[in-house]
Amino acid sequence: MSNAVIKCESVYKIFGSNAKQMLEASNGNVDAKTFQEKGCIVGVNNASFEVSKGEMLVVMGLSGSGKSTLLRCISRLTDATGGKIFIEGQDLLSLNNKELIELRRNKMGMVFQSFALLPHKTVVENIAFPLQIKGIKTEDSISKAMDMVKLVGLDGRENYFPRELSGGQQQRVGIARSLAVEPDIWFLDEPFSALDPLIRKEMQDEFLRLQEKLQKTIMFITHDFDEALKLADRIAIMKDGIIEQLDTPANIVLNPATEYVRKFTEEVPREKVLLIEDVMDKSTSNNLGDLKVLKDEIIENVAEKILTQEKSVAVIDKNKKIVGSINPTKIINTVFGGRKNNS
Amino acid sequence: MEIFKKYPKLFQWLFLLIVFFALCFAIDVPETYKFIRGQAEFVKDPNQSTYVFLGKEVRYYAFDVFWRLPPLLGWLPIWINDSLFFLMNEWMPMEFWNEDTQEYKSRPIVLQISRNLTAVMTFLIELIREVLLGGLETIVAFTSWDWIDKNPWAELPGLPWTIVAAGATILSYKLSGKGLASFAFLTMVYISIFGQWKPSMQTLSFILVAAPLSFIFGLALGIAAFKSKRIEKALYPILLVMQTMPQYAVLVPALVLFGVGDHAAVIITMVVAVPPMILLTLLGLRAIPPEVIEAGRMSGCSNWQLMFKVLIPTARRDILIGVNQVIMVCFSMAVISAFIGAKGLGFNLLLALNQLNIGLALEAGLCISLIAILLDKMSLAWANKQTDYFGNLTFLQRNKNLLFFGVTVVIGILLAYIGTFLFKGTFNYLFEVPHNKGISTADFWNKGVDWIFDTFFVYIKAFNTWLITEVLQPMRALYLRMPAVATLVLVVGAGYLIGGIRSALVVCGLTLFIALSPWWDRALVTTYMATFGVIVSCIIGFSVGTLCFQNKTSAKFMLGVCDIFQTFPSFVYLIPVMMLFGITDTSVLIAVIVYATIPATRYTIEGLRSVPVGLHDAATMSGVNKFQRLTKIEFPLAFPHMMLGLNQTIVFALFMVIIGAFIGTEDLGQYILKALSDKNGAGIGLTLGICVAFIGLIFDNLIRTWVDKRKKHLGIA
Numbered sequence A: 001m002s003n004a005v006i007k008c009e010s011v012y013k014i015f016g017s018n019a020k021q022m023l024e025a026s027n028g029n030v031d032a033k034t035f036q037e038k039g040c041i042v043g044v045n046n047a048s049f050e051v052s053k054g055e056m057l058v059v060m061g062l063s064g065s066g067k068s069t070l071l072r073c074i075s076r077l078t079d080a081t082g083g084k085i086f087i088e089g090q091d092l093l094s095l096n097n098k099e100l101i102e103l104r105r106n107k108m109g110m111v112f113q114s115f116a117l118l119p120h121k122t123v124v125e126n127i128a129f130p131l132q133i134k135g136i137k138t139e140d141s142i143s144k145a146m147d148m149v150k151l152v153g154l155d156g157r158e159n160y161f162p163r164e165l166s167g168g169q170q171q172r173v174g175i176a177r178s179l180a181v182e183p184d185i186w187f188l189d190e191p192f193s194a195l196d197p198l199i200r201k202e203m204q205d206e207f208l209r210l211q212e213k214l215q216k217t218i219m220f221i222t223h224d225f226d227e228a229l230k231l232a233d234r235i236a237i238m239k240d241g242i243i244e245q246l247d248t249p250a251n252i253v254l255n256p257a258t259e260y261v262r263k264f265t266e267e268v269p270r271e272k273v274l275l276i277e278d279v280m281d282k283s284t285s286n287n288l289g290d291l292k293v294l295k296d297e298i299i300e301n302v303a304e305k306i307l308t309q310e311k312s313v314a315v316i317d318k319n320k321k322i323v324g325s326i327n328p329t330k331i332i333n334t335v336f337g338g339r340k341n342n343s
Numbered sequence B: 001m002e003i004f005k006k007y008p009k010l011f012q013w014l015f016l017l018i019v020f021f022a023l024c025f026a027i028d029v030p031e032t033y034k035f036i037r038g039q040a041e042f043v044k045d046p047n048q049s050t051y052v053f054l055g056k057e058v059r060y061y062a063f064d065v066f067w068r069l070p071p072l073l074g075w076l077p078i079w080i081n082d083s084l085f086f087l088m089n090e091w092m093p094m095e096f097w098n099e100d101t102q103e104y105k106s107r108p109i110v111l112q113i114s115r116n117l118t119a120v121m122t123f124l125i126e127l128i129r130e131v132l133l134g135g136l137e138t139i140v141a142f143t144s145w146d147w148i149d150k151n152p153w154a155e156l157p158g159l160p161w162t163i164v165a166a167g168a169t170i171l172s173y174k175l176s177g178k179g180l181a182s183f184a185f186l187t188m189v190y191i192s193i194f195g196q197w198k199p200s201m202q203t204l205s206f207i208l209v210a211a212p213l214s215f216i217f218g219l220a221l222g223i224a225a226f227k228s229k230r231i232e233k234a235l236y237p238i239l240l241v242m243q244t245m246p247q248y249a250v251l252v253p254a255l256v257l258f259g260v261g262d263h264a265a266v267i268i269t270m271v272v273a274v275p276p277m278i279l280l281t282l283l284g285l286r287a288i289p290p291e292v293i294e295a296g297r298m299s300g301c302s303n304w305q306l307m308f309k310v311l312i313p314t315a316r317r318d319i320l321i322g323v324n325q326v327i328m329v330c331f332s333m334a335v336i337s338a339f340i341g342a343k344g345l346g347f348n349l350l351l352a353l354n355q356l357n358i359g360l361a362l363e364a365g366l367c368i369s370l371i372a373i374l375l376d377k378m379s380l381a382w383a384n385k386q387t388d389y390f391g392n393l394t395f396l397q398r399n400k401n402l403l404f405f406g407v408t409v410v411i412g413i414l415l416a417y418i419g420t421f422l423f424k425g426t427f428n429y430l431f432e433v434p435h436n437k438g439i440s441t442a443d444f445w446n447k448g449v450d451w452i453f454d455t456f457f458v459y460i461k462a463f464n465t466w467l468i469t470e471v472l473q474p475m476r477a478l479y480l481r482m483p484a485v486a487t488l489v490l491v492v493g494a495g496y497l498i499g500g501i502r503s504a505l506v507v508c509g510l511t512l513f514i515a516l517s518p519w520w521d522r523a524l525v526t527t528y529m530a531t532f533g534v535i536v537s538c539i540i541g542f543s544v545g546t547l548c549f550q551n552k553t554s555a556k557f558m559l560g561v562c563d564i565f566q567t568f569p570s571f572v573y574l575i576p577v578m579m580l581f582g583i584t585d586t587s588v589l590i591a592v593i594v595y596a597t598i599p600a601t602r603y604t605i606e607g608l609r610s611v612p613v614g615l616h617d618a619a620t621m622s623g624v625n626k627f628q629r630l631t632k633i634e635f636p637l638a639f640p641h642m643m644l645g646l647n648q649t650i651v652f653a654l655f656m657v658i659i660g661a662f663i664g665t666e667d668l669g670q671y672i673l674k675a676l677s678d679k680n681g682a683g684i685g686l687t688l689g690i691c692v693a694f695i696g697l698i699f700d701n702l703i704r705t706w707v708d709k710r711k712k713h714l715g716i717a
Helices: A019-026 A032-037 A067-074 A097-106 A123-134 A138-151 A167-179 A197-214 A225-231 A249-254 A259-266 A299-307 A328-336 B002-006 B008-026 B038-042 B075-089 B109-133 B137-142 B145-150 B161-175 B178-193 B197-227 B229-244 B247-258 B262-286 B290-298 B303-314 B316-340 B345-354 B358-384 B400-422 B442-481 B484-516 B520-549 B552-567 B570-581 B585-609 B613-621 B626-662 B668-676 B681-714
Strands: A004-015 A041-052 A056-060 A082-087 A108-111 A185-189 A217-222 A234-239 A242-247 A288-294 A312-316 A322-326 B049-053 B056-060 B093-098 B103-108
Touching: A004 A019, A004 A067, A004 A217, A019 A082, A032 A041, A041 A067, A041 A082, A041 A217, A041 A242, A056 A067, A056 A225, A067 A082, A067 A185, A067 A217, A097 A108, A097 A123, A108 A167, A108 B290, A123 A138, A123 A167, A123 B303, A138 A167, A167 A185, A167 A197, A167 B290, A197 A225, A217 A225, A225 A249, A234 A249, A234 A259, A242 A249, A242 A259, A249 A259, A288 A299, A288 A322, A299 A328, B002 B008, B008 B484, B056 B075, B075 B103, B075 B109, B075 B247, B075 B681, B093 B109, B103 B109, B109 B137, B109 B197, B109 B247, B109 B262, B137 B145, B161 B178, B161 B358, B161 B400, B178 B197, B178 B358, B197 B229, B197 B262, B197 B316, B197 B345, B197 B358, B229 B262, B229 B626, B229 B681, B247 B262, B247 B316, B247 B626, B247 B668, B247 B681, B262 B316, B290 B303, B303 B316, B316 B345, B316 B358, B316 B570, B345 B358, B345 B570, B358 B442, B358 B552, B358 B570, B442 B520, B442 B570, B442 B585, B484 B520, B484 B681, B520 B552, B520 B585, B520 B626, B520 B668, B520 B681, B552 B585, B570 B585, B570 B626, B585 B626, B613 B626, B626 B668, B626 B681, B668 B681
Parallel strands: A056 A217, A056 A234, A108 A185, A185 A217, A288 A312
Antiparallel strands: A004 A041, A004 A082, A234 A242, A312 A322, B049 B056, B093 B103
């Protein structure tokens, strides 16, 4: 892909004093166990992928799976042990300190799990911080930060200190701060994990609204599979530093590549995740009923209508053109059908 | 055999003790052995053996090696001395321009540096002192004596005490509120009307120079240690030794390097005050969540911006706690520095104690204590104060404290002016109450002391005699009876059992240093006094702590009491005990017990408090009663923390035992005191200080290693 904003080629991150030599000796064939015996811990193991412009890649994995480490390699908060990382075609690992700072000041924004706000600055000062670091005049940076305050819906609280805000509000500040420099690439490291479930859902919706508007290139880290399904364009599932599967949410739910991935998908309410488009028959037969459904509908919303039909139902796109069909049995199979065997 | 397998550690310890006692009985006291008192070492005795090392002749009484090791390090103090002398007087002479004689003069470079440093310090102290008290040396430094004769108006008048008092009150109000403000006001008024204004301001000016300098150096070194592992590793042993080194002992080398007076004291105070600042800076920077640092990096901070805009502001509280520590250390050094001629409260206290004028000493001591509490509370309030948003306040609101202070300055000057009419011909009490011309209660206290002595003398004497003959003398004899080899085996064995080979080696090295110094016997006496103090302190502290813990209010109250007592410079504790028990070992030991009980109590309460609430509830639901909960749940879990308290108790006890030399004890402290008045004392004083520090470090190493292991075992590390 030519418009890949982030591109990783066999990225490795191995912790330990002689990690580099061991990686070279292993010839790219890293086995976590043998490495551990020799005192090295494998964080990221041979990660290769691309994220294109405006796409949201969610990296999902349990704690210790290396997802945060991978993100820190790409933001170069730690240096990868091996492999190549390109940001908009630029070789990240070859940048010197000054160029790296320039890149972060203009291209990257990052949100953290524990918010990581500066305790001695007010909301608006926190948001203006990256701008002031760049050397923008105080008044300009504050007025820009005020726009951001409005964007995340914190107007009226701009002069509060972080200690006076709730968790959700603090994370709004964190989000606003990461967006203040108008970065192209947006890193989010478990941004909603520290919030309680109701606030989390609210923040996810808010986040989707923002992304609709801003169309950033996003890498989003989470340990919550439902969150991944809800937000992602594509999901990368990681285990022990290895990317087990990288695909669209629908494909992961329908065709889990490994036993490990399947465990996550088993409990997923498919009707809430899958779209008609994901399960429809691409071939259009003539024997269709009168009902027509949009291909972007979530199954749950139209299942009742389809199931009351006897014939197959026509699937149309936005231009009302018929692109496929779906019959009630298919719906039943999808929702209740043999999950273990994945019909 | 079963029992061996069940309690392997127990039998290892038993075995160690058996070996120790066997050695003690097997090695007889040599007939020639006697505890050497006073100057005996410096008198040449035909019975002494000698050896020469590095050109230094060491004389000592030779015993069986198993009984006492020969002082193989005896050359060290002499060598340090000679090296210092060489550095100061002979090394690298250079030509320096002399202002007074208008010619070049040859001087060793170290001496020149020391003189220049001294001059700068003297200037700074004088400057602040003259702002507070008035004087003309600062003006003279910029002009000349002739100029000041012609322009007598240029002499600094000094601030009226009313203004300083108002300033302290307003600052306290800003930092904390009404409570601290009224305390500050009362303290200042007390100082003034009891005629302690001048020495207090002298002490204050000392702190105002020493504390900021220590802060800057400490912060810089702390940052350096944070940035570079290598610097941290290099600093670590120095920090460790400085923490257990009696403050008293560092005064001696200061005498040689910088002479007598405030300037020498300021420089040496920095040596003592910088280590805690480094530690707290490091601690604060380490405690910053890694995500905050990453957030700073991702915001595009350069290293410099990251340090000053992200790290230091985030670690603000810990750094300000460091400032609090620095101020307290500076204050206690300001008092102790009286021994090397620093002016101020400590000097008055020392004078009063020397004259046995307990009443005067008590007044000075009270003054010192009040100022200590005030400084402590103010700096803590600063650390805990959170910034408020002030952008929306008007100019008046924002600067009301400053404006208010401006008004009081005017009023203070007016009052002082009115005073010149009110008190014509006598002292202007509205300007400054001269030293010892205020109210004094000294006579009252002296009479009280006399009365106590007259009334209770018989009982005190009887108690004293009983304690000394029945407890202290036998204990001391027991300690001195230990053969050096047996002691070494005991300590190293304990090190091995607690921390393995590494710990054993460390304590072996520390013990050997003391054993090979010429002062092994003295060190044993120091240890015996400290041990006695620690045992009694721990019994009192652990029980008081446990009792107070039963009730939330009393626990809080007790911690508050500990806080206050801890701020007093150790020297102050000697006043009341001298008042009651006169000049005996008992006085020292009672001072040790009072002082060392503070950490024992504090750590007990803190330890018990730190037991998780969940466990508490779980225990209650299992149906334990209060006593069972204490013995089965709280004590086992709090024990490691209480052991850290023991560690602190030992350090406190050692400090006090050493200072007790002022009253007259026969231990290492006595020699340190002697070294202070000896012109060749620098090496001796420093080596003695290191010996004391090493005694503390032996216990420190053993206890800490044990606590770390235990905490890991309990899963509360």
